[in-house]
Amino acid sequence: MQKLNLLKESPSQTAGPYVHIGCVPNFSGIHGVYPEDLGAVMRREGAKGQPITIKGAVWDGTGTPLKDALVEVWQPDADGIFTSGDPRGAGDPNFSGWGRFAGDYDTGEWAFETVKPGPVPFPDGRMQAPNITFWVVARGINIGLQTRMYFPDEDNSADPVLGRMEHKNRVPTLIAQKESEGVYRFDIRLQGHKETVFFDV
Amino acid sequence: MSDGNYFTRDRSWHPPAYTPSYKTSVVRSPNKALISFPPTLSEQTGPVFGHNILGELDNDLIHNFAQPGESAIGQRIIVHGRVLDENGRGVPGALVEFWQANAGGRYRHKKEGYLAPLDPNFGGCGRTITDAEGGYRFRTVKPGPYPWPNRQNDWRPAHIHFSIFGSGFGQRLITQMYFEGDPLIWQCPIVDTIPSREAIETLIAPLDMANTIPMDARAYKFDIVLRGRRSTMFENRPEGN
Ligand SMILES: [Fe+3]
Numbered sequence: 001m002q003k004l005n006l007l008k009e010s011p012s013q014t015a016g017p018y019v020h021i022g023c024v025p026n027f028s029g030i031h032g033v034y035p036e037d038l039g040a041v042m043r044r045e046g047a048k049g050q051p052i053t054i055k056g057a058v059w060d061g062t063g064t065p066l067k068d069a070l071v072e073v074w075q076p077d078a079d080g081i082f083t084s085g086d087p088r089g090a091g092d093p094n095f096s097g098w099g100r101f102a103g104d105y106d107t108g109e110w111a112f113e114t115v116k117p118g119p120v121p122f123p124d125g126r127m128q129a130p131n132i133t134f135w136v137v138a139r140g141i142n143i144g145l146q147t148r149m150y151f152p153d154e155d156n157s158a159d160p161v162l163g164r165m166e167h168k169n170r171v172p173t174l175i176a177q178k179e180s181e182g183v184y185r186f187d188i189r190l191q192g193h194k195e196t197v198f199f200d201v
Numbered sequence: 202m203s204d205g206n207y208f209t210r211d212r213s214w215h216p217p218a219y220t221p222s223y224k225t226s227v228v229r230s231p232n233k234a235l236i237s238f239p240p241t242l243s244e245q246t247g248p249v250f251g252h253n254i255l256g257e258l259d260n261d262l263i264h265n266f267a268q269p270g271e272s273a274i275g276q277r278i279i280v281h282g283r284v285l286d287e288n289g290r291g292v293p294g295a296l297v298e299f300w301q302a303n304a305g306g307r308y309r310h311k312k313e314g315y316l317a318p319l320d321p322n323f324g325g326c327g328r329t330i331t332d333a334e335g336g337y338r339f340r341t342v343k344p345g346p347y348p349w350p351n352r353q354n355d356w357r358p359a360h361i362h363f364s365i366f367g368s369g370f371g372q373r374l375i376t377q378m379y380f381e382g383d384p385l386i387w388q389c390p391i392v393d394t395i396p397s398r399e400a401i402e403t404l405i406a407p408l409d410m411a412n413t414i415p416m417d418a419r420a421y422k423f424d425i426v427l428r429g430r431r432s433t434m435f436e437n438r439p440e441g442n
Contacts, residue, residue: 006208007287007426011400012215013377014223014391015362018308022300022362025326030309033265033324034256039248061228068312074243074370085246085368098248105311123239133243137375140225142216142394144373148243161238170233190229200210200235201244201371 012143019070019137024102039072039100042114047094049078049115052182054149057108058136061191065108069138071188073099073112075131080118116151122160129159131174136188145198149186150175170197206240207371208287208429216394223390224351244371250296252330259328262301262341266324273323275304275342277418280378280406283335284365287429291335297425298328298364299339306345306359315347340418346385358385358392367427378423379405 020028024037043051058069075097076082083091083098091097101110117130129150136145150156152175162171173196176184188196218230258265263273280299284292302308302325305317309325323342331337344359360377367373379386386392386405395401403426412420 005289006429007285007289008214008400008403009210009287009428010374010376010403010426011395012374013362013395013404014226015364015375016391017312018300018310019362019364019375021308021310021324022298022326022328023364025324028310030266030324030326033326034259034328038250038254064228066229072373074247076242082242082246084249086242096248120242122241128241131243133370135370135373138229140223140227140229142218142220142223142226142230144375145231161241164238165236191232195231195233197233198231198235200212200237201207201240 014139014142015070015137015144017068017139019068020102023070023100027102037100039096039098042096042099042112044094047078047115048092049118050182051113052116052184053111053113054132054176054184054186055109055111055179056186056188057103057110058138058188059190063192065103066138067103067105067108069103069108069110069136071101071103071110072135073101073114074133074135075114075117076120078115078118080120080130082120124160126158126160128161129154129156131159131161134186134188141190145190146201147188147196147198148174149184151184152176152178165197170195173197206431207244207369208431210428213396214400216396220390220394222352223394226394240371245369247366247368247370247372249294250330250366255328255330260339262323262325262327262339265327267322271322273303273342274320275323275345277340278343279338279340279412279414279418279420280361280423281336281338281409281412281420282406282423282425284331284337284367284425284427285335286367286372286427291331291333292367292427293331293333293335294368295331295335295337295427296328296366297331297337298326299341299361300326301341301344301361302347304342304345306347317345317347343380346383351390355390356385356388358383358389363425365425365427372427374425374427376425377404378421380421381405381407
């Protein structure tokens with residue numbers, strides 16, 4: 001029989017406690033190597049859409065916030081177009097779509113400024129409710145965890161991803177809380193009865 | 202998005218979330234099954250980084266934190282290789298970031314407590330973007346092994362951490378590179394989170410004498426494989442689309 005000759009993906013290893021050195025060196029106190037940390041600024045002056053702030057933390061199974069987590073987000077612009085690689089066109093030039101944030105060393109809290117994403121079609125053509133993809137790494141996490149944040153002030157009832165979930169009581173783990181106009185909170189829980197839904201896509 | 206959809210990630214090749222000999226994973230591992238859905242534009246697209254972000258010394262850890270005219274202490278090495286996908290194709294334009302301890306096994310980090318000294322000329326981070334064939338290279342010093350609080354006497358083998366972006370966010374990967382011949386590899390609970398020896402071997406970089414720079418630096422070769430993508434020719438779409 002012939003061989004398929006496919007390679008295997010490199011196995012993941014934990015980002016470890018010092019992920020900041022490589023990914024957000026200025027945050028970690030290493031100055032002078034890069035002018036700024038990548039992903040720290042998502043929207044510039046003139047970005048389309050509603051400016052919003054998202055805050056949160058990542059919580060372990062004991063209810064303690066992770067003080068060494070790194071969170072990345074990827075989302076479309078206000079019109080629902082991704083700023084790179086989107087076959088439907090070019091995105092907002094004043095918006096990056098990608099952010100990277102470390103939890104505070106003492107509290108584990110992170111926060112970032114972005115714009116509210118527009119809706120994007122599912123592969124079958126149905127529209128998804130506006131959402132932001134999150135990717136979480138940290139010491140003790142052996143492979144990056146992917147999840148999504150949806151908005152409490154949008155109609156999420158016809159979203160194809162939320163709709164396919166068997167345990168509807170887990171859907172709220174993916175929906176942020178609104179703190180005030182334009183300010184949302186999204187807590188990611190790694191374990192427990194409110195464990196956030198994580199995806200294998 | 203240049204290609205079709207991803208190959209399904211082989212989760213049995215990667216470490217599972219819950220690995221009790223790596224104690225921190227116990228309360229940081231999701232218990233419930235991951236939920237799957239077909240990749241969407243959120244996974245098929247991803248951030249693209251231009252060469253304009255790169256500084257001249259970003260791929261030279263021996264000098265990028267050093268005082269002018271000085272250099273980091275340690276065994277000088279070149280690390281090079283290719284970023285490939287599971288089809289064996291080079292991934293061009295991939296941002297590769299790396300970080301490591303210094304030659305004595307000490308990280309430049311507020312929460313690091315190992316008694317080995319800091320090297321005033323070593324920061325420990327670097328980055329580069331792959332060329333048209335997926336190739337990358339950087340210069341550094343070989344990191345030292347270090348002890349870490351887990352069981353009573355656990356030591357990390359010498360390693361370099363890698364973060365890689367492919368052409369889509371669904372390929373996002375963080376991993377570690379180990380060095381040929383290090384006996385600590387086979388005693389490390391973090392390495393041991395990977396289920397098979399065969400998979401572990403793919404993270405061990407061989408000494409590459411052919412690419413060594415005589416009288417300067419030895420070379421280690423480390424290829425990184427990201428998830429593959431299917432051809433787009435026969436994607437199933439609803440009729441009429
Ligand atoms: Fe390390």
